[in-house]
Amino acid sequence: MHDKMNHELNPRISADCVIFGFDLNTLNVLLIERETVVGLDTYKALPGDLIFEDEPLDTAANRVLNELTGLEDIYLEQVGAFGDPDRLSKPQDRAWLKAVRQDPDARVITIGYYSLVGMNNYVPQPASFARAATWIPIEEIGELAFDHREILDGALKKLKEKLTVQPIGFNLLPEKFTLSQLHRLYEAILGVELDKRNFRRKMLKMDILESLEERQEGVPHKPSQFYKFNEQKYHDLLKTGFDNFGF
């Protein structure tokens, strides 16, 4: 800080990242596999690790994410701080901490972050330096290491809330996408069915999508129109449109 910069690990603070991806069908979360030290099993955790002393929190989250998955330079939104004194007390977790941490008994508070990325932009490579990071469909995720399940739930809740008040999630899709894909994305995140016609009307009325000439090819049904997201119009809309809240 201030005068003496100090590039050492801070043994008390970590950052954990909830990275959402969408494969045009279901919502996924990027998890890393950890070998349990005791058994043969692996168990799953969010990508996360201790921060450095001289590192801003969001920088740390990005660095840790990069080290564990290879993802780079992602906009991360903070979920909040998680710091129950017993959040590291499950036997599996204790074993893992003992194996890798200098001070395995330290109380660690973690700051949760989340982000949305296109699953095509990140294809996990089992053989790479990114140790086994994999996309797991969100309905298949059960218990996670530490309190990571709670962090994931918090992130999903924030994502839902945000999605209902402003259009986001375009980075979960490829550059060119169809309205049906966007529709499925919304349904996957919110976990509800949305009327097709009303959804389309609402989306198009916002005037942040640009319809391309291009259409789907090789599909065994009427080919779908491609759209792309117009970032310029989106930002104009953000300024004017979304400040005016309910009242």
Add this chain to the structure above:
Amino acid sequence: MHDKMNHELNPRISADCVIFGFDLNTLNVLLIERETVVGLDTYKALPGDLIFEDEPLDTAANRVLNELTGLEDIYLEQVGAFGDPDRLSKPQDRAWLKAVRQDPDARVITIGYYSLVGMNNYVPQPASFARAATWIPIEEIGELAFDHREILDGALKKLKEKLTVQPIGFNLLPEKFTLSQLHRLYEAILGVELDKRNFRRKMLKMDILESLEERQEGVPHKPSQFYKFNEQKYHDLLKTGFDNFGF
């Protein structure tokens, strides 16, 4: 933690509380005055301090708040973590830290919380153990210690967002209140004018207020009807009404 409980201060983590109060006219925030070590001036800060090792974050926030202001057992909502490495680097702040902290150079990450309380429930007593905690009207608050201004702004933003999606803020008012007072409260928090008739209609339609027989007395104008908040109906409404978001 886990096996060896450890009731010592955690030198790296603090909790800061943004307590909103309403005097039936303007929105206030509870701040504590700190003597600058160097000059004669005082400067203002949020009530906050380091947490204990064995203490959950929200427990810590409540304890710290109690120690500094006397307020007890408040429901605190988390704003988030604030951890810029240079958040403690202003000269005034450094001087204060050197005077009171064991390790004044440590990097401290703080968790911000906010809450709403009735200003009548808490009348600061200059002579009490609560060192000079006072209500300051929110428009009069300028710079604060550390990054407390940023925490305050974050809390206010969350409060606004929450207020626009669900009715809250009844704990900012006395038990019996008039619709005009509630109206002023909303305007004070949101910082905008709201149409009187539309506001009343909307509030009453939610059916969470109970009109009392009682009316104002001794006012030099038509006396206003008193209402009280019906918590039961509010919770019923929360279950059914506010899950259904925009889509």
Add this chain to the structure above:
DNA sequence: CCAAAAGTGTTGAAGTTACACCCATGC
């Protein structure tokens, strides 16, 4: 009787919901 705030309705516009059929393509 004056000042001050309380209280009250209507209208037009916008937004929301619900709902069913035809279309273009590959096989």
Add this chain to the structure above:
DNA sequence: GCATGGGTGTAACTTCAACACTTTTGG
């Protein structure tokens, strides 16, 4: 020609925004 998902319109209803005058009280 059939299976598949793409694409379209309308009507009833609810919500929202804008707007001005009368009432009750104290002094």
